[in-house]
Amino acid sequence: MYRLYGKPYTMSMVPEGTMDEIGLEYELINLPDGRSTDPDYLKLRADGLVPTLVDGDHVIIEGSAIAMHLADHHPDSGMAPALGTPVRTLWYQWMLYLNSMIHPVVANGFHADWYVDDANAVESVQRKAAENADALWGQINNDIAGRTWLCGETFTTADILFLVEAYMHFDYPAMFAREKNVAALVGRIQARPAMAAMLKRHEIETVDLG
Numbered sequence: 001m002y003r004l005y006g007k008p009y010t011m012s013m014v015p016e017g018t019m020d021e022i023g024l025e026y027e028l029i030n031l032p033d034g035r036s037t038d039p040d041y042l043k044l045r046a047d048g049l050v051p052t053l054v055d056g057d058h059v060i061i062e063g064s065a066i067a068m069h070l071a072d073h074h075p076d077s078g079m080a081p082a083l084g085t086p087v088r089t090l091w092y093q094w095m096l097y098l099n100s101m102i103h104p105v106v107a108n109g110f111h112a113d114w115y116v117d118d119a120n121a122v123e124s125v126q127r128k129a130a131e132n133a134d135a136l137w138g139q140i141n142n143d144i145a146g147r148t149w150l151c152g153e154t155f156t157t158a159d160i161l162f163l164v165e166a167y168m169h170f171d172y173p174a175m176f177a178r179e180k181n182v183a184a185l186v187g188r189i190q191a192r193p194a195m196a197a198m199l200k201r202h203e204i205e206t207v208d209l210g
């Protein structure tokens with residue numbers, strides 16, 4: 001059985017939601033808050049962060065990479081578009097864009113103290129991160145006009161990552177009110193039974209986007 005190391009309301013929701021959508025059984029181990037210093041966990045993931053998936057002898061880190069691995073290993077789920085298709089390329093684009101462009105900005109806001117020595121600068125990092133996040137979601141909003149799901153007509157892991165990143169925005173109710181296409185897509189994603197159950201389990205205060 002898969003074993004996932006995670007924490008509530010973190011990137012571990014991405015592989016967790018992927019396994020829920022596919023209908024896989026897994027053991028979930030929630031770690032205590034903060035970077036882990038447990039030597040056994042550090043053997044799995046050296047930076048002490050979550051998530052980590054143990055799949056037999058195979059250890060995989062990075063929430064988005066784990067989700068892509070799971071989707072590829074369960075092709076019937078349709079969670080990863082078929083190799084060689086334009087939708088597959090779009091899937092790569094969104095998985096990497098959300099992971100590498102949006103998530104670091106979120107992390108800048110949440111963990112501003114990781115990025116500056118001067119405690120007085122923390123607030124300014126947070127403010128700038130918020131500004132940058134708002135600008136990026138505005139661009140995404142224009143980009144996704146008319147889409148049913150992020151990659152087109154099929155629900156994929158990119159939608160799960162989209163949901164997680166949207167709900168990690170520092171002021172998601174205001175962002176949803178401004179960015180109507182983002183709100184509509186998040187509304188469709190969170191209406192799926194597996195996604196609704198996951199948001200509830202993580203005690204995320206959802207916005208009614210129906």
Ligand SMILES: N[C@@H](CCC(=O)N[C@@H](CS)C(=O)NCC(=O)O)C(=O)O
Pocket residue numbers: 007009010011012032033034035048049050051061062063064103107
């Ligand atoms: N891009 C990395 C992000 C890893 C990361 O920043 N994890 C955070 C949670 S999202 C963490 O473990 N933080 C320690 C803590 O806040 O307790 C991934 O997806 O694996």
